[in-house]
Amino acid sequence: MSAPTVTTGGTLPPPLLETLKRAERLEYWNIFWTITIVIVMGLVLGQSQTMKTAWIEDTLGLVPPIAFLIAAKMERSGNKSHKFPFGFERVNGLGFFLAAVALAATGALLLWDSAMTLVKAEHATVGTVQIFGRDIWLGWLMIGAQFYAMIPPMIIGRKELPLAEELADKLLHTDALMNKANWMTGAAGIAGIVGLGLGWWWADSVAAAFISFDILHDGLKAIRSSTAELVDGTPRGLSSPAISEEAEALQAMLEERYPGASIRLRETGRLIRAEVHGCHAPEPYPGTADHWPGKVERSWRLAQISFVPVESNRSEPEGTR
Amino acid sequence: MTEAAKIESGRGLHGTVVPRIAIIAIVTLLLAACDRFPSDPEQSLESIRSRGTIRLGAPENIPPEASALLRRLEKETGARTLRRSGEIEPLLQAVEDGDIDLVIAPFRKDTPSATANALSPPIRTDGRGDKAIEWRAAMPSGENRWISLVEVNARQVARRAK
Numbered sequence: 231m232s233a234p235t236v237t238t239g240g241t242l243p244p245p246l247l248e249t250l251k252r253a254e255r256l257e258y259w260n261i262f263w264t265i266t267i268v269i270v271m272g273l274v275l276g277q278s279q280t281m282k283t284a285w286i287e288d289t290l291g292l293v294p295p296i297a298f299l300i301a302a303k304m305e306r307s308g309n310k311s312h313k314f315p316f317g318f319e320r321v322n323g324l325g326f327f328l329a330a331v332a333l334a335a336t337g338a339l340l341l342w343d344s345a346m347t348l349v350k351a352e353h354a355t356v357g358t359v360q361i362f363g364r365d366i367w368l369g370w371l372m373i374g375a376q377f378y379a380m381i382p383p384m385i386i387g388r389k390e391l392p393l394a395e396e397l398a399d400k401l402l403h404t405d406a407l408m409n410k411a412n413w414m415t416g417a418a419g420i421a422g423i424v425g426l427g428l429g430w431w432w433a434d435s436v437a438a439a440f441i442s443f444d445i446l447h448d449g450l451k452a453i454r455s456s457t458a459e460l461v462d463g464t465p466r467g468l469s470s471p472a473i474s475e476e477a478e479a480l481q482a483m484l485e486e487r488y489p490g491a492s493i494r495l496r497e498t499g500r501l502i503r504a505e506v507h508g509c510h511a512p513e514p515y516p517g518t519a520d521h522w523p524g525k526v527e528r529s530w531r532l533a534q535i536s537f538v539p540v541e542s543n544r545s546e547p548e549g550t551r
Numbered sequence: 552m553t554e555a556a557k558i559e560s561g562r563g564l565h566g567t568v569v570p571r572i573a574i575i576a577i578v579t580l581l582l583a584a585c586d587r588f589p590s591d592p593e594q595s596l597e598s599i600r601s602r603g604t605i606r607l608g609a610p611e612n613i614p615p616e617a618s619a620l621l622r623r624l625e626k627e628t629g630a631r632t633l634r635r636s637g638e639i640e641p642l643l644q645a646v647e648d649g650d651i652d653l654v655i656a657p658f659r660k661d662t663p664s665a666t667a668n669a670l671s672p673p674i675r676t677d678g679r680g681d682k683a684i685e686w687r688a689a690m691p692s693g694e695n696r697w698i699s700l701v702e703v704n705a706r707q708v709a710r711r712a713k
Contacts, residue, residue: 353592353693355669358702365703367589367695429590431693 242500243530246397247306253393253402254302256386257295260409263382264291270378274371277354279347280422281372283340283438284415287445288379291412293332294405297325301401305499319499320459326401327456334449340442348435356426372423380416383409394468398500398531400459403468404452411448415441465497476531477502479523484535487521501533511537589695596628596697599652604633606651608642614686616675616712617655623704624653643668646689653701654689669698671705675712 242250271285301322308318356372358365387409394403418437425433454471458464465477477495484493484506492507504521522529591597599605605624609617621632635642639656646654646668658670660683669692673685688705690698 353691355692355698356589356695357669358699360706365699365706367699369589369695426695427588427590429587429592429594429695431592 246530249393249396250302250306253390253397253399254299256389256393257298257402257405260295260382260386260390260405261292261299263386264288264295267379267382268292270375274368274375276356276368276372278356278372278423278426278434279344279354279438280419280426280434280441281375283344283441284376284379284419286336286340287415287441290333290336290445291383291405291408294329294401294408297329298322298399298401298405301325301499316498319501322399322401322499323456323459323497326404326452327460329401329404330449330452330456332449333445334453337442337444337446337449341439341446344435344439344442348432348439351431352435353431354426354434356423367427369423369427373420376416376419376423379419380413383412387412398468400452400455400466400468404448407469408448411444414444418444459497462496464495465502476524476528480504480521480532483521483523498533500531502531503534503536504532505536505538507538508540509537510539511535589699591694591696593649593691593694595652595691595694596700599628599630599697603630605630605653607632607634608645608651608654608656609634609636610639610656611636613655614675616708617686619711620655620674620688620701620704620708623708624701627700627704643689646691649691652690652697655686656689657684657686659683660685668692669694671698671702672709674705674708 267288268285271281271288275281275285301318301324304318304321308314308321310317356367356369359368359371360366387406390402390406390409393399394406418440422434422437425437451471455466458466458471464481465474466472467474477497480502481493481495484491484504488506488509491509494505494507496503496505518532518535519526519529521535522532605621605628607621625631635645635651639654642651642654642656645651654668655674657677660676661681668689671688671690673687675686677684677686688701690701
C-alpha cells in the first residue's frame with residue numbers, strides 16, 4: 231500500500247517571495263561593500279598576521295551571500311523536472327554546508343598559522359609609506375582600514391537578521407551573525423595593531439589567533455546545524471544545533487492528534503516535512519496548514535504531511551518511534 | 552523572545568553594549584599611545600641613542616648615497632657610526648641576531664625577500680630591469696620605530712640623489 235501524502239506544494243507564499251527578493255537585494259549590497267573592504271584591507275596588509283587573517287576573513291565573508299543568492303535563484307526559478315522532481319529547495323542547505331566547511335577549514339588553518347608565528351616569535355615589520363609626500367606609519371592606515379571594515383557588516387547584519395527569521399533561512403542567518411560579529415574581528419585587529427605599535431610583538435599573532443578561533447567556532451557551529459539538515463535530522467534552530475521551537479511544537483501537536491503514531495520531522499531548506507507513521511490520514515482531511523501549531527502566517531513552513539499506515543505483512547523497523 | 556530580538560536588546564553575545572565599550576577602550580588607548588607609535592620590541596632606537604653608536608655592517612666600498620644616509624641617521628639619533636666590514640650574508644645574520652643595528656648593502660632587485668630582515672626603500676639603483684642592483688638598508692625585523700626612521704631618511708636620500 232502506498233503512503234498517502236497531503237501537501238501544500240512547498241512553494242513560498244507571495245509575501246514571503248517579496249521578503250526573499252528583499253534579502254537578495256541586501257545580499258547584493260553585502261557583496262558590494264565586502265569587496266570594497268577586501269580592497270581597502272588588501273592595500274594596507276603589510277606583514278601583519280592580524281591584517282592577513284582579518285583580510286582572509288573578510289574575503290570569506292563573500293561565500294555566504296554568494297551561496298545564498300545562488301540558492302535563492304534556484305529555489306525561485308528552478309523548475310521541477312523528471313531528474314529533480316522535488317525542485318531545488320534543498321540547495322540552500324547544500325550552500326549552508328559548503329559555506330560552513332569553508333569557514334571551519336580556513337579558521338583552522340589560520341589558527342595554526344597564528345600559533346606557529348607566536349611559537350617562532352616572529353616579529354612583524356610595519357614600516358612607513360609615503361602618501362602625498364608625507365611619511366605615515368602603515369599601522370595608522372591599518373587601524374583606519376579595520377575601522378572601515380567594521381561599519382558595513384554591522385549595518386547589513388542588523389538588516390539581515392529579521393529577514394532571516396521571517397524566511398527561516400539558516401544561511402542568511404549565519405551570514406547575519408557573522409556580519410554582526412565582525413565588530414569583534416575589527417576590534418581584535420585594531421588591538422593587534424595597537425599592540426604592535428606599542429612594541430608588543432606578540433599582540434599581532436595573539437589578535438590573529440583570536441580572529442581565527444572566531445572563524446573556526448562559526449564554522450563548526452554551522453557544520454553541526456547544516457549536517458543535521460542534510461541527514462534528515464529534526465529541524466534545528468536558526469542559530470543553534472538544538473531542535474527548533476517550531477519543530478518541538480509541531481511534534482507535540484501531531485503526537486496529540488495521532489496518538490500512538492510515530493512522528494518524524496525533517497527539514498528541506500526552509501520547509502518542514504512531517505511523516506506520521508502508523509495511521510491513515512483522517513477523513514475528511516483538515517488541511518496541512520491546520521496542523522501548524524504556531525501563527526497562521528508561519529504555516530507555510532509545514533510543506534507536507536505524509537501518512538504511512540502499518541502494513542499488515544511487514545513490521546516496522548526498530549528504533550523508528 | 553526571538554534570536555533577533557535578543558540581539559537587538561543588547562543581551563545577545565554580539566549586543567550593542569560590548570562593542571561600544573570596546574571601541575571607547577580602543578580610542579582611549581590610541582590617544583594615550585599616540586606619541587609612542589611605533590615602538591621597538593627590543594628597544595633598538597633607544598639603545599642606539601643611549602649607547603651613542605649605530606652598529607653598521609657594510610661592504611668595503613659604499614656609494615655616496617649610503618654615506619648620506621648614515622650622516623642623516625647620525626644627526627637624527629645623536630650617535631656615531633661604528634662600522635664593521637665583511638661579507639653580506641654574515642652581516643645580515645648579525646642584524647637578525649641583534650648584534651648590529653643596520654646593514655647597508657646591494658641587493659638584486661628580483662630577490663629582495665632573500666633576508667628575514669626588514670629592508671628600506673632603495674637609496675641607489677644600478678642597472679635596469681630585474682637584474683638591477685639596489686642599495687638598501689636592512690634592519691632587524693619588527694623594530695618598527697628604528698625601521699621607520701631609516702625608511703623615512705632613505706626616501707629622502709633617494710629623492711635628493713635623483
